[in-house]
Amino acid sequence: MRHVIPNKIEGFYIHIPFCKAKCPYCDFFSIPYKDITLDKLYVNAALSEFDKRLTALISQGIVPSNNPTIYIGGGTPTVFSISELSRLIEEVKYRLYKEGASHIREITVECNPESSSLSLFKRLNKIGVTRVSIGAQELIHKGLLALQRPHIPDDAINTIIMAGEANIASIAIDLIYGWPSQTLSDLNNTLCVLEDIMPRIQHVSWYELSYEPHTPFFSMRQKGLIQPLDDDTLIEMAQLIKGFLKSKGIYQYEISNFSRPSHECAHNISYWENRPYLGIGPSAVSYIPPRRWQNARDIAAYMRGEALGEQWAETLSVEASFRETVVIGLRKIRGVSQKQLKDRYGIDMFSYYGNIIIELIDAGLLRYDGNDLVNLTKRGLRVSNEILSRLV
Numbered sequence: 001m002r003h004v005i006p007n008k009i010e011g012f013y014i015h016i017p018f019c020k021a022k023c024p025y026c027d028f029f030s031i032p033y034k035d036i037t038l039d040k041l042y043v044n045a046a047l048s049e050f051d052k053r054l055t056a057l058i059s060q061g062i063v064p065s066n067n068p069t070i071y072i073g074g075g076t077p078t079v080f081s082i083s084e085l086s087r088l089i090e091e092v093k094y095r096l097y098k099e100g101a102s103h104i105r106e107i108t109v110e111c112n113p114e115s116s117s118l119s120l121f122k123r124l125n126k127i128g129v130t131r132v133s134i135g136a137q138e139l140i141h142k143g144l145l146a147l148q149r150p151h152i153p154d155d156a157i158n159t160i161i162m163a164g165e166a167n168i169a170s171i172a173i174d175l176i177y178g179w180p181s182q183t184l185s186d187l188n189n190t191l192c193v194l195e196d197i198m199p200r201i202q203h204v205s206w207y208e209l210s211y212e213p214h215t216p217f218f219s220m221r222q223k224g225l226i227q228p229l230d231d232d233t234l235i236e237m238a239q240l241i242k243g244f245l246k247s248k249g250i251y252q253y254e255i256s257n258f259s260r261p262s263h264e265c266a267h268n269i270s271y272w273e274n275r276p277y278l279g280i281g282p283s284a285v286s287y288i289p290p291r292r293w294q295n296a297r298d299i300a301a302y303m304r305g306e307a308l309g310e311q312w313a314e315t316l317s318v319e320a321s322f323r324e325t326v327v328i329g330l331r332k333i334r335g336v337s338q339k340q341l342k343d344r345y346g347i348d349m350f351s352y353y354g355n356i357i358i359e360l361i362d363a364g365l366l367r368y369d370g371n372d373l374v375n376l377t378k379r380g381l382r383v384s385n386e387i388l389s390r391l392v
């Protein structure tokens with residue numbers, strides 16, 4: 001069995017674990033942001049971790065790719081001052097160019113409406129940020145109240161407008177559907193608001209609300225205090241969303257992600273292709289084959305400059321990595337290339353899964369193009385979790 005272990009790091013993720021307030025559905029690691037004195041300490045700690053990890057990897061022959069991506073996520077990166085956020089980005093860019101990158105393919109910053117401004121976007125554009133991902137989550141009052149977000153619809157719309165005025169090349173927004181008490185008529189109201197602003201947007205991530213363990217929404221659901229929407233309504237909502245976005249020239253390229261041509265998120269595509277990436281900051285996950293690990297979630301120790309331990313780590317066998325690449329790759333509408341899988345792992349997808357793949361194709365849930373690509377059908381997309389769990 002041949003296994004080509006990639007030795008180039010394609011993506012660099014830096015986690016900013018602070019938010020204005022904690023949203024009741026969110027299971028990302030973040031704590032409430034206190035004051036500006038944090039910014040500099042945290043940026044110093046992140047850069048120091050970046051240096052240590054990169055030096056260690058380079059000593060093992062693992063180097064940044066020629067055109068890597070940078071993703072500043074959280075949490076809410078925009079709670080930081082403009083100067084510290086820019087310093088972080090510029091220093092990371094400087095290090096990557098110094099270590100051989102000839103071009104940074106994409107730099108994304110997650111921005112929340114309550115902490116964004118025109119001057120922030122202008123500065124981000126000036127230092128080479130190509131993409132902002134705006135955490136709008138909803139565009140109507142009822143939705144933002146249900147999700148307990150700290151902004152109002154006008155804040156989200158103004159943030160999109162400001163990012164456009166600052167000439168950010170790709171403006172992405174995050175939205176959530178299926179929130180408690182949402183009706184189809186609410187969704188139509190959201191689509192009406194979105195319609196006006198749509199020409200300014202290049203990318204939409206529209207996620208179904210999930211009830212993650214250990215979140216307030218999860219326990220409220222357990223206690224019967226909130227009622228999740230029924231499956232039929234959720235399916236109808238997903239169809240409405242897809243139809244609307246398609247009519248606006250925004251095509252689906254992943255289960256929850258839609259984009260205008262050439263505005264797909266390169267950083268996330270790298271995840272879905274299971275390529276190596278380095279995560280910096282408490283709770284950040286890294287995948288440097290064959291290892292995957294998550295940094296410990298200790299912000300205080302991190303800010304004191306102490307080395308982070310690992311929350312968990314695993315070493316993937318060739319087969320486990322192959323299966324993972326198939327399962328994550330099928331999230332893409334294009335699907336997976338069995339030729340590329342064979343080149344990378346020396347494993348033939350059809351032989352490996354035997355009858356499972358044939359059964360899924362016969363059931364109309366997977367499609368094989370007869371040459372190379374295997375992908376989920378429309379029906380398959382609706383039950384993707386069940387299909388993917390059969391292939392894990």
Ligand code: SF4
Pocket residue numbers: 018019020021022023026027028030074075076112135
């Ligand atoms: S702002 Fe985003 S990262 Fe922060 S708690 Fe809310 S959903 Fe989570």
